[in-house]
Every structure is written in structure tokens, then in C-alpha cells.
Amino acid sequence: MDVFRREYENVTIWCGTMFEGGCGRQLMTRRCTDKICHFAHYGSGGDGHQCGRKERGKDSADHLFTKAHLASWLRTRDIAAEFTYPEPRGSAVVVHLEDGRTLLVHLDRNRPVDWDGGAWETILGPGVRIPPGLLAQRDYVHRIRFDDRPGGGRTMQFGTEVPGEGTTWGSLDDVVLTSESLLTATKPVILAAPVAEAQQVITPAERAIVTVVRSTTGTVPGARQSDHVRQALLRLDIALRDHPRGVLPATEAVQQLLDAGSTPADDARLRIALGRGERWLQERARCRRAVVERLKEQPTSQMYEQAVDLMRDPDASTEEKEAVAAVQVHLRRIEEQQRAARERERAARREAQERERAARAERCAAEGRQRAEQREAEERERAAAQERAFHQARVEKTxxxxxxxxxxxxxxxxxxxxTTLPEIQQKTGLNQLGRLSYEDQVELLVAVDSDTTPNSPLWSALLAATGDSAALRLHRDVAQRLGRPLPVSDAGLLHQLSAERAELHRPW
Structure with missing residues (x-):
């Protein structure tokens, strides 16, 4: 909190209205030692304005956390994007990519998901449900969630939900955005197997679902077989359109149905579909080889991402994967060098800013000291002038x-x-003597003895010789003004006043 206050010393902070319930009033920082330092509103709300944020949890700001994490993720991949918040605010975040595609992050659990709204990909927020039938139809759905980070802050986790398997979570950094799809290490590549007693085998490296068929009968009854044919053809169509990693398993499923035997009509349909799948796989393999060759010649990040996407194909060769892995090592080394250079540049910039801030603070401090000294000098001059004016007025009065x-x-x-001053007032009729202040009395007696020679006693000794404490004090102040040394103790002073009084009486 101390570092934060120093860095943002001249910055005002306000309750953001982009948060649900935010009131827009100014905030202050509270430095605590027994709990987490935090922001608080100025005042106690006595003006009738209450902030709705106080009754809401941090989940109501998920749209802002979503934007922050996705924006950072896209920046690290040099992808430009704009973010919008559909109404009601906080219900969703729309990411507009520079190539025209949009990502819809649906966050409101109480509102239906707009699956037909034209979004290129839809991602569900924490707790948003999807009907089982729709999940089976889509084959997968991406999700996000937020976890509290120790010491403060929130992290975003990215997962993929698969029918019958639930959601597997991973880091957002593991997600790859390609021209065709949004890929994660857990995204399935095909639909569930349509053939009876299908067995799923999951490879740890790619998490692909490969269908292995164990046939238990020589043939399948016609109605059931036709249904399986329709499912196999549908799976292949969906894979060709949306799921490249699902084309090989779907094509193999078609081949298995042909091998198992079917009606002539279904046989013809399966052969046509098999030809489509094999041609697509051949073209895919050619494309994969070309991309790997171009990657070896020009190892760019964009080309590498495309190659990584292609290496997820089930039929990608070990040689191709090793070539891409070697490029990955090279690119990571370059990225580390670039990151180190950026970090050095940021450190140098921070150091320069710190020096400038320190110099600015020193200049401000010097200017403040100069202004303070100037004010003190002016105050002293005013006080001296006032004292001179008071003294002059006192001299003129006495x-x-x-x-x-x-x-x-x-x-x-x-x-x-x-004698005493009251006695002198009574005998002379000088009523002004009764209205004199103590300082006026000192000034008066100084004027009375101003012509007294240094070796002669002061006339004010006749006032102090009575031994009255007030008269003794008055005599001491008059003697000090006239530069006459006096004994420190009152007993010594009284002894001296007795001698001076006798000396004053003697000439007469």
C-alpha cells in the first residue's frame, strides 16, 4: 500500500460505474496491518447516496476480469481485438478479433445462451448450464472459471467440456487460436463412437479420442445398420466441416461399416463418403508437409502456430512432430531473448522514471523550503514592524x-x-496612570530615567524600595532596559535599593 500510494500520489480513484452497483463516488485507500489493505468510500454515506457494490461479491465483476485476462492473452500473441459489453452490463463479453471473427463469453447464469447469434465461438462462464442434448450435438463446449490467487487477485482457468466426461481444466496460456478453431490440450477431435461396444483410447501427448471397434457379429440387422450408416455419415460431415482432428476416426468408422457389410444403397453411400474422407486426409497430409517445410525455412510464430495445429492430427508423423518441436525450441529461445530485452528496456524506463520522480520531488521540496523560509521572513518582518509600531505608540503615550x-x-x-504609582496618580491628578499597562509603566519609567547619569541611582528605586514584588519586577525591567546590572536575588536587590534610596534622600 505504501508503494501504491507513492506511485499514485497525485491520482484520484473513483468507484467505477462499469462494476455492477458502482456509485461513481471518490475512493480512498486504507492501510491495514490486521487485514488486507483496501479501498473505501469517502464519508459515511450521510448525503443519502449508498453504493451498491458493498452488497455484491467479486463475481459481479467477472466481465472485467474476463476482459483483462483475454486482452493479456491476445496481446502476448500479437492479436488485436476490441471488447464490448452487451446489455445488461456484466452478462457477457464480446471479443471482436481483427480478422472479423467474434468470441462470445456468456456469463449470466439466468439468461439463455445465444447459440445462433453469429459468434464464431461461444465460451461459457462459471456455472452457465448447457442442455445435454445440445452438448452432444455440439460435441464440446469451452468454459472459463476464476480462482483466487494467494495474496490477492484472480486467475482464469480455461476448460473444455466433453459429453460424458465433464470438463477438463487447464491454463489459458495453453489455448491456441488458429484460423479454424480455438484449440486446447483437452478438446476432443471426434464425436462418441456410433458403433456398439466402441472403446476409447486417449494418448497422453495429444489427448485425442481414437475409436477402436470390436465387432461381435458378422453383420448388423438392416434397420440398425442403416441407422449406424446415417450416424457415421453425419459424423464425417461434421468432422469435415468443423473438426479436422475427427476426420481420420470418422473415415475409419466408415471403412469399418463397409468391411462389416451393408445394403447396396448404404454401401454406395459409404464408398462415396469414404472417398471424400480419404481425399481430404490426403490433402491435409500434403498441406501438413508443406507447412512443416515452410516452417523449417522461415520459423515465424504464425507459421509455428499453424504447424502446431496440424500436428494435432492423429496421422501426423513422428518426423513432422520432431521438426516442429525443434522449431519450438528455436522460437522459445528467440522469445526469451526478446522478453529479456523488453524487461531490460522496461527496467531502464522505470529507473529513468524513478530518477525523474526523485528529481521532481527534490525540486518540489526545495521550492517548498524556499517558500517556507520566505513566509517565515515575512512573518518576522511583520512581527518586528508591529512591535515597532506598538513601541512607538507606547512612547508617544508615556x-x-x-x-x-x-x-x-x-x-x-x-x-x-x-512612593507608589497609585500615590503619584492621586497627588498629581494624572488619571492616565491608572490606565497604563505593565509595558506602558516600564516605558514611562525608562523615559523618567533616560537622563539619569550612569553613576546615579534610578528614580524608580523610590518605587521599588517599598519591597513590593510587583515594584521589584518593574524596577528590574526598567534597569534592564537602561543597561543597569542588578543583584540576582531579591534580598541583594533590596539591600541595593536601600542604599540607593539613602543616596537619593541625601542631596536634600
Missing amino acids: RSLAPAVRGALKKAAREQRT
Whole structure:
């Protein structure tokens, strides 16, 4: 959280309205030590606005997680795409590929899937159901799900559901997008075997389903045999149209029906279908050899993906697979070099940004210090000017009173006595003396003794000689203003004031 705050110090964060229930209000970050750091709304909602996100789980943002993962997956394969969100928002994500194809990711469990909407491929989100009959008809369906990552975040898993086998899950990185289909390591290549007692054999490397027929009778009754013929022909048509990996098993199934014997009409149909399948396989093998040869000459990522797609064919030779595997090693080495170069470039860019950020922070700090020093200087100047103005006003207020007070103190000296300011006010009628502040009194007595020679006692000694603590304090402040040293203790000061009082009385 500390790193996040530093990186996005000048960025405001808001409750996104693309999330279901989002209110659009500003968010703040909360740094916690007893739970996960998180975002929170400013204020407590006292203005009447409540955020609907607080009552919803993270699953309501699956459309945004879906876009993020698919966009990253497509970027690593240099495939450009645009994403849209059909209404109601969050129910689905549509991926528009640059070649015009579209992928529909259906996420709403409560809305029917639009199988006839024109999407090139439909992918079902977590918990979306598909009728068993439709799954058997389609032969497979792709699915996605989200798993929580330790420490925060979510990962996307990609799986393929096959009739009677459930869904096998794998990483999204293992999915290959070709010009013909969306391939995974678990996608089936043919439909279930139409012949009785068919046995499925799964090869670990390619996860292909190969049909091996174990015949138990010499012939099949006519009605049942015709039904099997129709199923075999349908399987071959579907394989030729949509499932290249299913053509070889479907063709073998047709050959097995011919070998088992059938009616002349069915025999003719099977032979025509067998010819179609064999010609397709021959053309496929020729295409596969040509692609492998071009791949050896020009090992590009696009050509490699095409070759990988063709190597999933059940009749791909070991020599072809080894050639593609060698190119894979070469391409991975190039990819690692490119990734390392990109990482070095990103590291250099981050380092430059950090230096620029540090320099900018230092400049801002220096400017802040300069502004603070300037403000402090201005404050000191204003305070000094204000103090000078106060002092000048105090001097002007007390200047006219100084002669009368000095005269009253001299009269007290002639009469061999001490006095106080209230007594002077009473005897002189100077009512202004009663309205003077302590600072005004100090300024007044400084003015009274301003002409006193350095070796002569201060006239204010006659006020302090009474021993009153307030008078002693006043005398100390006046003496300090005039640069006269005084004893530190009050006892020493009283002893000195007694001597000064005697000296002031003596001339008279």
C-alpha cells in the first residue's frame, strides 16, 4: 500500500460505474496491518447516496476480469481485438478479433445462451448450464472459471467440456487460436463412437479420442445398420466441416461399416463418403508437409502456430512432430531473448522514471523550503514592524507623563520617603496612570530615567524600595532596559535599593 500510494500520489480513484452497483463516488485507500489493505468510500454515506457494490461479491465483476485476462492473452500473441459489453452490463463479453471473427463469453447464469447469434465461438462462464442434448450435438463446449490467487487477485482457468466426461481444466496460456478453431490440450477431435461396444483410447501427448471397434457379429440387422450408416455419415460431415482432428476416426468408422457389410444403397453411400474422407486426409497430409517445410525455412510464430495445429492430427508423423518441436525450441529461445530485452528496456524506463520522480520531488521540496523560509521572513518582518509600531505608540503615550512623574519622585526624595504609582496618580491628578499597562509603566519609567547619569541611582528605586514584588519586577525591567546590572536575588536587590534610596534622600 505504501508503494501504491507513492506511485499514485497525485491520482484520484473513483468507484467505477462499469462494476455492477458502482456509485461513481471518490475512493480512498486504507492501510491495514490486521487485514488486507483496501479501498473505501469517502464519508459515511450521510448525503443519502449508498453504493451498491458493498452488497455484491467479486463475481459481479467477472466481465472485467474476463476482459483483462483475454486482452493479456491476445496481446502476448500479437492479436488485436476490441471488447464490448452487451446489455445488461456484466452478462457477457464480446471479443471482436481483427480478422472479423467474434468470441462470445456468456456469463449470466439466468439468461439463455445465444447459440445462433453469429459468434464464431461461444465460451461459457462459471456455472452457465448447457442442455445435454445440445452438448452432444455440439460435441464440446469451452468454459472459463476464476480462482483466487494467494495474496490477492484472480486467475482464469480455461476448460473444455466433453459429453460424458465433464470438463477438463487447464491454463489459458495453453489455448491456441488458429484460423479454424480455438484449440486446447483437452478438446476432443471426434464425436462418441456410433458403433456398439466402441472403446476409447486417449494418448497422453495429444489427448485425442481414437475409436477402436470390436465387432461381435458378422453383420448388423438392416434397420440398425442403416441407422449406424446415417450416424457415421453425419459424423464425417461434421468432422469435415468443423473438426479436422475427427476426420481420420470418422473415415475409419466408415471403412469399418463397409468391411462389416451393408445394403447396396448404404454401401454406395459409404464408398462415396469414404472417398471424400480419404481425399481430404490426403490433402491435409500434403498441406501438413508443406507447412512443416515452410516452417523449417522461415520459423515465424504464425507459421509455428499453424504447424502446431496440424500436428494435432492423429496421422501426423513422428518426423513432422520432431521438426516442429525443434522449431519450438528455436522460437522459445528467440522469445526469451526478446522478453529479456523488453524487461531490460522496461527496467531502464522505470529507473529513468524513478530518477525523474526523485528529481521532481527534490525540486518540489526545495521550492517548498524556499517558500517556507520566505513566509517565515515575512512573518518576522511583520512581527518586528508591529512591535515597532506598538513601541512607538507606547512612547508617544508615556512621553507626556514622564516630566510629571519625575517631578513627583523628586518631591518624594525631598520629603525623605518612598512612593507608589497609585500615590503619584492621586497627588498629581494624572488619571492616565491608572490606565497604563505593565509595558506602558516600564516605558514611562525608562523615559523618567533616560537622563539619569550612569553613576546615579534610578528614580524608580523610590518605587521599588517599598519591597513590593510587583515594584521589584518593574524596577528590574526598567534597569534592564537602561543597561543597569542588578543583584540576582531579591534580598541583594533590596539591600541595593536601600542604599540607593539613602543616596537619593541625601542631596536634600
